[in-house]
Structures are given as structure tokens and as C-alpha cells.
Amino acid sequence: MLGTMLSGLALPAHAQTDSQTPLAQFNAEAEPVAAENTLPEGQVIRAVLVEGSQRIEPDTVRSYVQLQPGATYTREMLDEALRDLFQTELFADVEIRDNEGELTIVVQENPVINRILLEGNRRLDDDDIRGEIRLAPRQIFTRSRARADVARIIELYRRRGRFAASIEPQMVELDQNRVDIVFEISEGPRSRVQQINVIGNDVYSDSDLRSEMATKQSRFFRFFSSSDTFDPDRLAFDQQRLRQFYLTEGYADFRVISAVAELTPDRSDFIITYVVEEGERYQFGELELDSDLRDFSSEQFTSFIPMQTGDWYNAQQIEDTIDRLNETAGLLGYAFAEARPEFNIDREDRTMSVRFRIEETPRVYVERIDINGNTLTRDKVIRREFRLQEGDAFNSFLVRRSQARIQSLGFFQESLEIAQSPGSAPDRIVLTANVEENATGELQVSAGFSSLERFILNFSVRQRNFLGKGQELRAGVNYSSYSNSIELGFTEPYLFDRNIAVGVDLFRRDFDSFNFIGNDRNTTYQQVSTGFQVRAGVPLTEYWTLALRYGLSQEDITLDENTFFLNGQCSPLLAGRFLCDTTGKRLISSIGYSLVYNNLDNNIRPSSGRRLILSQDFAGLFGDVRYLRTRADFDQYFNIGSGFIFGLSAEAGYIHSFENRGGAGIDDVRLTDRFFLGEPQIRGFDIRGVGPRVQRFSYSPGTNDLITDPRFVTDDAIGGRAYYLGRAELEIPLGSGARELGFRPSIFVDAGAVFGVTNPTLQTFPCLDANGNEVGQTPCTGGTTPGPIVTRLLDSNGAPLFIDNTSGVLTTDATTGGNPNTEANRSIAPFLERFVGDSPSPRVTIGAGVSWNSPFGPFRIDLAYALLQEEGDEDKIFSFNIGTQF
Template sequence: MFRNRPIPVLLAGTMLATFSMPLAAQTRQPVTDQAPPAQPAQAPVLPTGDVITQINVVGSQRIEPDTVRSYLKLRPGDLYTAEKGDQAIKDLFATELFADVTVREASGVVTIEVKENPVVNRIIFEGNKRLKEDKILKEIRLAPRQIFTRSKVRADVARIIELYRRQGRYAATVDPQMVTLDQNRVDVVYSIVEGSKSRVEQINIIGNEKFKDGRLRHEMATKQARLTSFFSSNTSFDPDRLAYDQQKLRQFYLTQGYADFRVVSAIAELTPDKRDFIITYVVEEGQRYKFGDVKVESDLRDFKPDFAKSIVPMKKGDWYNAKQVEDTVNGLNETAGLLGYAFAEADPEFDRDPEKKVMNLTFRLAETPRVYVERININGNTITQDKVVRREFRLQEGDPFNTFQVKRSKDRIQSLGYFQEKFEIDQKPGSTPDRVVLEANLEEKPTGSLSLSAGYSSLERFLVNASIEQTNFRGLGQSLSASVNYSRYSKSVELGFTEPYFLDKNIALGGNVFRRDYNSFNFINGNQRNNTYSQVQTGLGLRLGVPVTEYTQLQLRYGLSKDDVSLDKLTYYTNGQCDPLLAGRYLCDAIGNRLTSSLGYSLAYNTTDNGLRPTKGNKLVLSQDFAGLGGSVKYLKTVISADHYTNLGRGFVVNFSAQGGYIHSFEGTRRDASGAEVDPVRLVDRFYLGQPQMRGFDIRGIGPRVQRLPYKYNSDGTPAKDANGNFILDPTRKTLLADDSLGGRAYYLGHIEMQIPLGSGARELGLRPSVFVDIGSVFGVKRPTTLTLPPGSAALTRDILDASGNKQCLGADGTTLSVRPASGTCPTGTTNYAQTIPAFSEVFLGDTPKPRVSVGFGVNWNSPFGPFRIDIAKALVKYKGDDTQLVTFNVGTQF
């Protein structure tokens, strides 16, 4: 008889810690390599030489005996030997299906006794907090309903430890345990002790003379653990990053002219407490080189060396720069690609002269045929139709190959927003050397959204939003949307549809219908909000877009809307008329219905690399709208905006933005009810500026406004006067009786904002910070007629009416109200229910083009309870009447 002995050894060093949690009435056994208990002494090996007459299989449950025999080299009629019996055991163990195998032979009858490996019932992880189960399960070999083997357990333990090491947790241990169940099943339990994260405590560099340690550490991906690196994940030790940093050091020195630089050694050592690492690099800088003779040799017919030489930026005597050489190679290749040579490659040849410390360089462009596009393949689009992608290609089958057009096609396809972020168009050889196949390998992402959200805003207070949107409707690139928004100060319903290629022509046709209800408000008594006018707008819009050039788009639009501007009659009316003493002449002038019929256009020039999240490029838009094709208002509104995006590298992106606008009225002179001349542009048509466009200021917090100020009073209740006998106003914000923004006919606004990259740990949290500077102003409104109600004036009280417009009487209890009799006299025991109007004086402020300036920083955070945005901005330059606000935030959640 021959029986297996040692069971394969699990990784030593993983059995350092065990966290056991007993399962009901079951015993958990460690999965170890120790040999099974000693077996009874086996009978001596029988003499060999018998001819095999029969092979019996004993002990198999799930596996058929014929299957067991198929794994053997023993066959009836063969001569049985001890070596063949030993080989049979090895063959069966190699299948990893059996936990034990015994081979016996007697008088030509061979008996194979097997004990099958159990089946895995489930995989259990204990102690894992930093790595979720779904991430570990994707990496290990064992899975439920598979055959349990110790080799797979060993491999799983090693893989789990490797996953933790990639997170910088070198103290992590894994203790595999097995719980035996009935029907030859087992639960496999991986008990994990994650340990603390091993950080890089110190980075030492030896041998550097030309650059300081701090300058070289700046080039590395690995950072030293410091308080300032709290959000960075690059402070953890990673062997792969160690090799990457060596390459980064070499790249840096090569850009500075040190062509002989090399890293002699890189050693990572654990600190005495076994928690952190100290990394030491030993380097040799070598000599610094300059460029010598720089030549270009071209065998391409249309790519002459003289022309190619004009593309080469480096000159003789410049410091050698390997990055500049690499960029030149790419530039030469791209230029050759513009001429149709898709497979042209500029090969740099170096001739180093150590004595003169110069690097002679020759770029060689070997002869290659001009290439044409043979075929365009589009793969991976299961929903989006091929024509949606093909119409964005700037090349067609049969066209000469052009690298610029290929890149432009990539940018246009990516700007659709239907596919993955990192998308490339691959170039593959065609059927002949002068043919190329362009292949777009797409990975679609969801383009439809259905959301119901609620949140809180510092501007709108509580708000609710419900919307449904599909930007790739039916896979044709059509956009369909519907939304409902509700908050304390605004409500809206809107439906929209856009067909980007009407009748399969490059013409975008779309439209929308909407209803918007907006309640304007001002601030009184400090931060107390007071509703002023209400604007209800109902309308529709039609738009038509056509390309003018590759980067220029023209959009025509028509809009028809009806506006109803009203004031609360109980608050602002007297005897059925808007009362200027209560509302101000400017608000009384704004009320009424009007119909606006406008025709407009937008001319947009856009070279940004991505329409969704641009990192480089420019965008310039000119828009004009003319109202007067029918309707009751006539004006021309002009707005110009410009954006420039610059990628500074390392994730820093700067956006320079500027915009401005002006509205001109064709209605001529307008007068209010009192006959006074008023601004020809109505209140609701003007420009407004403030939060959120101008951070650091409140909503509509900049520009022309009217403030209603009370008078100061002495302690005895008499009005305070100055030395000249004039009444004194109290201009403090906390005493304002009204603060109404009037808007302006002109405005300008500028931003400089830089996105700040964070480590991968912060990115996983969804943190995207930025710093910004805002500058702007709104101005140019005709000075309104202001009112004054001095102390002692006769018009100090007004009757308060009920909802039906009846005057009221106030009961003796101070709360009971009743309708005043027709005689106009309240019954005995009641009094006239009236409102006292405090004395006031209105002042006109803020109508100046002088700039307001604010600086600050903001953070977007995809928090567990929804998107969160906070801005902290300080108004550096402001003027009298402006309303500032230091902190604004917006938070919501989906349910």
C-alpha cells in the first residue's frame, strides 16, 4: 500500500494572528500543512510482477469511478509494479480533486481508495475594513461550489496580503481556517488582521551635488509623511512606486542635460518599530551636456529636411533636454501625419562627445508610402448607432490620412458624453502598405438619468427637484428632458427636446416649453427676508444650430413668453392702487402683464479639448436677442463671453473667464403713474449680479439699489437732529426698512479659477477644491424717483384690509378681527386695525462701473449623503450698498 504523506505547505508567516468567531455548533479548524495523524502500519509492499486483471475504485462520491480511472496510466493487462502504483498516487493528487489516495494490489486486482476534497460552501472574511469583500472576491481563486484545495488557499492568502501591501499595509496577516460541514462541504474563513499603514518616514538621496534633496523629492511620486500630506495617499510605501520614482529621477536629470545620470541603488528599510520605511537613493549625476549639431534627414518626398529643420526647437549650444528630443520626435511624426504619412517615424540618433560635453543629434525620417484611410471600424457601441459616431469623424474612407483630423475626431466623439473618459482612435495597418484602418473601440456609459432630490441651499433654503433626462435618446444622439423644481423663492416646470442632426444633416433643431414662478425678495432688519414682487413667466423657445466652420457654430433662436409681475395687494396697495409709500415707485412701475417676442442668435467659437470638462482650449460666444417682433417690449440685448483653459500639468487646470453685456431699449421715454421719467428697460429685463456668479456677495448683492432708511430717535422718542436742525438717518444694515436691487443695463464679470489636484485618497472621497478671484460690476440704470416720509408727517398710518379688501376692527383682546361697519367707525370696545408706517428716506446707491473684487476657495465633495459645494469668499473691494456674504453652500441628497 502507498499513501500520501505531507500535504502542501501554506505560506509561513501568514499564521501570525487568528480572530475566531465560532459558527453554530461547528468547529473551525486551521488550514495547515501538518501531516495527517499517523496511520496504522501498512502491510509490506507486495511483490510486484502480477498482471492487472481489474481496477476497482473505492470511496468516490461525486466523481464517477470511470473518471478516476481515466486519470491513471494503469490499464488491465499491464504488469503492476511498485513504481506504477506510486505514479498513480501522484497522478491523482495532481488533479487536486482528492484529499487522500491509497493504492493496493492483490493477485492482479488493483484497488484505488480515494477521499475526495470537500466542496466550498461559502467564503467568509473577518476583520477586513479597508478592503471590502467584493474587491477581495474578484482577486482570489476559491469560490463557492468549487473544489477545496490547499494550494488554492495558499494562493489566496498570498494574494490578499499582496492587496494589502499595495495599500501600504505591510503588517497585514491572514489566517485561513476551515469549518467542516455535512455532505463533505466546508466554509473557508479568512481571518484578517489589517495592521496600520506603513508610511514613508524619510527619503534620503546620496550623491546629488547639483540639486538639493527637496528639489529631487518634488519630482517623485512618493512623498514623505508630513502633516501637510494628510490627504495624499502617496505617503504609503509601494515597491512599484519605488521603481517609478527612479525613472522620474532619471527623466528629471535628462531634461537638465545630465545624459549619464543613473541611480546606483534604491533601498527601502523598515524603521526599528517595524511601522514605517526609510528610502535611500544613491545616484551618480555625471557630466552635463549641451546640444551639438542638430540635423534632420528625411527620405519622404514632401517632407524636405529644410522644412523639417524649422520644426526642431533646439539649437546648438542649448543644454541637452531629453524631453525636448521626445517632443520633437512626436512633432515630426505628427507633421508627417498631416502630410498623409501615417506610419512615418522620426528616429533620433545620438553622437555623444564626452570630451567636449556635447550631444550631436540627427533625426532620420525613413521613406514610407503616403497612407489613405481604407476603413473605419466602430466597436463596442451596443446602444449608440454607428452613424452617430461616424458623423463626428473628420475623415472618411478613401481620404488621405491626417493625424490632426484623427485627433479632432477623437475630441468630438469624446465631447458627446456617451463614452468612457479615456478614448483613443487606434491606427492599424490596412490590406496594403499605403492603407490604414482606423478603429474606435468604445465603451458606452449611461446617458439617461432619473432623479428625485431634496436639499438645502443658502440662497433658496429648502428645495426639491425632480428630473428625467436622456442625452442619447434611442441611440440617435437626441436629447430629451423634463424637470420640476420647487423652493421657497422659485418654482419651474420645463420640457425640452433637441435633434442634433435634423434629417441626417448637420443641423441641430430643438425647442422647449416652460413655466417659471419667481418671488423676488429684499433684506430688512438685518438678515430678515421680505418678499417683494412676483414674476410668473410662461413661454416657449425654438432653436436652430448650424456649423459655420470646424470650430464655429451658429445658433438661431426664437422665444415667446408672457410675464405677469405683481405685488401683494394686502401689503403694498392702498385703495386698490399700488402705494409708492409702501412699495416704492420703482416696484409700482414694474407690475403688469407683458408679452415678449424675441429673435436671437449665438455665434460660438470653441477649441476646447472636451465639451464636458475642458482642460485646454478657448471658447468665445457672441449672443444677441432682439425683442420687438410683436409683443409689448422692444430691446436689443448683447452678451459676449470668453473662456481660456490652460493645463499646467500635474492636474492643475486654470480657467480665465470674462463676459459682459448691454441691453438697449427701443421704447423711448417711459413714465410712471406720477408722470416721472423712468428707465426705459423694465426691472425684470435688466442684468443682475451677485451670488452665485460673483462669490463673496449675496444674491443680487451688487449694483444699483434703493435702500429705505429709518430716522434716528432720542431716548425720549423725539427725532434726533444734527447741529443744523436736520433729521438724522440710521444707515446701519440692521435697521433697513427695505433693500431692493434694481439691476442694470450693463455688466461685466471675470473669473480666474484654478483646480487643485489632490492625492488618490482625496479623489476617492470625491473632493475637488479650487481657488478663485472674481471681479465684476453691474450698472447703468436711470436714477429712480425716491421718496421721503419725514418724522411728524400726516401719512403715518394705513388701514389693514382682509382678503376681500374690507377694513377691519381689532378686538379688546388684541387678536380678534372683525369687518368695520359701513359707517367707518369701529364699535365700542374695538379699535381701528391699522399699520403705522415709520418715517423713512430712500437713497439710491451702487450705480457705478467700478469693479468689485472677491477672492476665495471652494470645494466640491461627493459626500455619502449627496453632492456638496461650499465656497468661502472675501469681498476685497465693495461699495456702499453692496451686500456681502462670506460662506455659501449647497447640499442635497437622492432618495
């Protein structure tokens, strides 16, 4: 009998059911080995039989080999037959037996996969890994596919920076020749860059060059960043960064000879080594322009270039010059003009001369504007944002501006570009806007907690592209412990297809003002406003806009009568003169305007550009209030590179009253119309924690000693006529993982003040000597002590009230049953009022914060410390907001 078997990869022929067999042999290749025998060669095949096949027909097995009855076989033919059968990957084991020319092919079929299991993966989801696996249930198991799946999973982990990951496939045998395949995964640590070495650099140090690379060395403080994770693509990018750095410093011959990343023996870290050749440093030689465009002469060239002969060579300045030349040609209508630099290097003088060549091209006109991809948005909504029309001379600046305006609508994808293609003639061009619409309807239901407003509930619905016409329709309801509101609004951006925006807002707002008694909030007055506002906006230029508005509202301000009223009237002793003067109903009619300059690159999260707003509102067309409120706002943003965004903001305001409300200690501007400052405008202070305020201090009973414990001090912010506020903030970039989660940390400095209010009339109490005689008014000096103020209680008609001696109830009768009743009165314990904080001196805070677009709503945390503050200011180190906009 001649037998030849496959060794190494064959599955056990008689493995126990549900046993687990490692598949470490997947990396080996099967080679048939002929068994030694002494049978003569050249025997005639009488028959070819098949044994062991279950799912595969015997004729199918025989079709895979070249053994046919009547033919003469050799040892090589048998070995070839075994190879052919194993190459089908249908069999786990094959054996050929010979009985005097009767050949029997004994096969053990590969098992059927029952299911595929993953174990040990924590950093990657099952769905991510299963996307790389080609084996599937109910398929026939093959070794080559299993080996390929292992390789793909390992490659997936390497792309995630885990080069120490290993996969141990296991096989669990079941009955009926079925198996479970288990991929046991050891993910290992993320492979980080332990060290970056540079060889061949003489001019710049290793640390200088490492600072130019996107890849960073692993350090403990980079726990939020992924820049220290090894990435082969980033390695190639860093070589370009190095070359770019040297080319901007004058080293035109610089090159990276090699870049090698070596994995440490434990496969946990990488050591990267760059071998560089710096070369010589060059200066600019002659700089010339050779232009065939009749509208752009060589004499104008010097105004376009940032470098001069003798400056150190800088490749970035060459690129900037090319961009400016192409942009200028585009502004002149030459869409297809292209500046090309021609270099002449003098290695002896170490100079680089550059000639910029612009060949003649025809002036181009816009033949057609095509818009594709808009299914909901109407064509005219997009076309009216184009700064060019069909038939106009081409202008590259206006094309970019059109693209920015379309993107600012917020209806389409951020990567929108206006494509340019040749038209039907050399002087014609076709502009194509390929848009991809985003969802513009928003439904928001959220709840949260804020250190400002405690519990918050918000429900709003908004459609920014109503019926595809670009109109905005919105409705919202907000509720918190201190404010409630309901608002409806509609905006038409193009009235009668003209560039005039109009809108209307209806609102009802309830607001509870409060003061602080220690750390406890105490509601002071309730303000209810109901009204509407009509808006209109007209663009003056591309960046300047004039906005007009008119508003009419009814305002009702009330105090808790049980707390602040005495004898049916607001009592200054209980509420304070400034609060009593605020109560009542008023009709407010106001008209205003805003002059806006805005060239920000993004109105929501700007990284560059400027915004300037000047606003004035005049109340007094009719109604009960007359004032002029003026405000100015300025914002400037700088992209300083490497993901850092620096922002400067300043704002100021002043309100002037046209009323003479009269009386000492009464300001002509009502309390509710004044400016207030604190959290969140200036971080590091509590809400309304900056500016003029009235404080009430109690006395220790029977003494002249004030109780200064903040828990027992009543603190009322009364605002000011004027304010200013400035901010400087630096947004710090994080790694890609943190950016995807929506984390945006920053450091900041805030400064501001609110001031300019008439000194309010403060309450005083009688000073009593040792015999209880009144000898003056507070503050008391010497041995005198403040005494209480006793006020008679009156009914609604002004008649005095008495306490019935028999029943104890209040009555207007002086006697009951011939017995005199006790006069009813209220004794108010003495206190001292102080007016503080009315100063234009800046309050300055520094701090750090982080914004997070969390799954449950926007979240903002700030830690701030007050460097400068005035007496009475309420500082606050920690603040946070959840579920509201910040």
C-alpha cells in the same frame, strides 16, 4: 509491527466536536518518518487491507501505492507508499501496520469544508477577499490550498498598501468529519513611505528630486492623498521620472543604480533609498534634418525645433520635435512617415549632435472608413463627424479632430480612438472607429436644500440620442420655495442631413423675488413667464459657430395687494416707486444671435482650451418691450501639470433701452430686464448682494435717530444696466481615492460689479417741530422729528371711507343715525430711504471651495472673504448647494 506516521501537519485524530484548532502549521511541509523497528526486510506481502476510509473506496486507496500481494517489501517501499498517500492531499493522517506480511493502511480522511468565514476585515469587503480564496464549501480541505489562499489574501492587502497585514487561519471541527475554516485577519495600518533618501546626487538636492517623484513622504497634511502609500509599481515609475528629469536638464548619462524599499521592523512604514549616478552635463551640437519627403525640405527644419546649438541637452525637446515632424508629415498626407533621431555624442566636448531622419514614403489616401460597435446609433450620426471622407488625402490633424468631435457627442466611451491600418495598396489607409455605446437616456428625480433657494425638487427626463439619430428630447419640472418651472425641448443637430442645428423650447417659469429684512427673506413681486424659443445653429468654421434664436413670451408681474396696495393702487410708500413701476403684463418678442468660438478639450470639465461667446438680443419686433442686450463671455483653461488646472473667466454685459418711459427717477430699462450680481456668480456675497439697492431705515419713535440694526432694515436690490465679472480659479488635485469619490477642491479670486441705473425717486416724510407743525421734509435737522404720512382710504370708485361708530365697519356714509362717522385713514410710520451701491468699482473676494459628486446629488461648499466692497453690499462667508447644478 512496522508503523510510519506523518508528523507536523496531521490533524488530531480524535479532536472534540466544535473545537477550534489553529492552522499555523500551513507553512510547514509534511515528511513521513519511519518508526524504528527490528522487523527483517524482504518479507512477502500476503494482503493489503484499508481501514478508516469513509468517502474513499479501499480500492482507490490501494491504487495510490505500489504495494501488491505477493511482492516483497522493504522499509523504503513503505516510506514511499506513505509519501504517495500524503501527496494526494486526501488524508490528514496515514499509518501502515504489518501483521506477518498482512499490511493494513489506516487512514484519516481530510475533512469536508462546511463554510468559510472571514473575521477582522474592515478595510476590504468580504466579496473582495472571497475572490482570492480557492477553498469552497463542500470541497475536501487541503493544506496546500489553504496556504495558497493565505498568500493571496496577504498579497491583496499589500496591493492596497497594507504590508503589516497578517492572516491566522483557524479550523473549527464539526461532526461527520466537517470543518469550518476561519481566516482571522489583522489588517494593520497602511504602510506609508516614512522617508525617501537619494545617494549620489551632487547637482540637485534630495528635496528637488523628491518633488519630481509621484511617491511622497508621509506627512500630516497628506490625509486626503494616497501618494505617500508604498506601491511597488510607483517605485518603478519614480525611477523613470528621475531619469526623465535629468535628461531634460542635460544629463544624458544619468542612471539609477539601485532603488531599495526597506520595511521598518514594525512593518508599518517603508524607507526608500535611491542610488544614482548623475554623470556629465551636455549641450546640443549640430541639429540637422535629413528628409526624403519632397514636400518637406531641410530648410524648413529650423521652424519646427524648439532648441538651438549650444542649448543644454533636453530629451523632452527631442520627443517634441519628433512629434511635430510626424504631425507635419501627417498633415501633408504621409500617414506612415516616421522621424527617427540619430545621436552622435562627443564626450570630450560634452555635446550631443542630433540628426532627424525621415525616409521617403508614399502619400496616403483614405480608402475606407469603418465603424464598429454601434448598435443603437446610426452610422450617419458618426460619419458626419468625420473631417475626412473616403478618397480624401490623409491628414493626421483631421483624424484627431474627427475623434474629438465623435467623443464630444457623449454617446460613446471616453477612450475612443480611430485606428489606422494599411489599405489594399501602399498609398491607401483604412480608418476604423471602434465605438462602445454608453447609455444616453437620463431619468433624474432629486430633492435637496440650497442656501439660495431653500427646498428644491427636480424631476427631468432626457434622451440625448433619440432613436439613434443624435436628436435630443428633454422635459423637466423644478420646484423650490422661490421658483418653479416646467420646460420641454427638442433639438435636431443635422436638419435634412445638413450641418444646421435647430431646436425649440417651451417653458413656464414662476419666480418670486425677495428682499432682506435683516436675515429674513421677504417676497416682493411675483414674475410669471410663459412662452417659447426657436433656435438654429450654423458652423462657420471648425471652431466658430453662429447661433440664432427667436423668443416670444408673456410676462406678468404682480405684487401682494394686501401688503403693497393702498386705495386699490400700488403705493410707493409701501412698495417703493421702483416696484410699483414694474407691475403689469407685457408681451416680449426678441430675436438674437451668439457668435461662439470653442476649442475646449471638454465642455463639461475642461482642462485646456478657450471659449469665447458674443451675444446680442433685440426685443421690439412687436410687443411691449424694446431693448438691446449685449453680453460677452470668455473662458481660458490651462493644464499646468501634476493635475493642477488653472482657469480664467471674464464676462460683461450692457442693456440699452429704446423706450422713453419718462418721469424723474424712472429708468428706461425695467427692473426685470436688468443685470443682477451676487451668489453664485461672485462668491463671498449674498444672492443679489452686489450693486444698486434701495435701503429703508426706520426711526426710533418720536426721535430723529435711525435704527441701523440689520434685522430691521429693508434691503431691495434693483440691478443695473451694465456689469462685469472676472474669475481666476486653481483646481487642486487630490489622491486617487478622493478623485474616485468625486472631490474637486479649488482656490479662487472673484471680482465684479453691476451698475448704471437712474437714481430712483426716494420717499420723504414731513418734519415736525415741537408743536407738531410741518417745517420741511426728511431728512430732518435741528430739533425737528419725522412725522407719519396719513392717507385717506377710498373705495373702488374713489369715494372716501368712514368707520361706522356703532358697528366699527367701513362705510361710505359720513353719518350713521345722525352721528358723524370717523374718517378712515392709514398712517404710515416714517422711514428713510437711501440709494447706494451704484458704482463700477470692483468688488473682490478670495476663497476656497470643494465640489463633490455625492450619492445624493452634486454638492458644492465655498468659503469666501470680501476684500473690497461698497456701501450696501451684502457679504456672505459661507455658502453651499445640494441637489442643483453648480
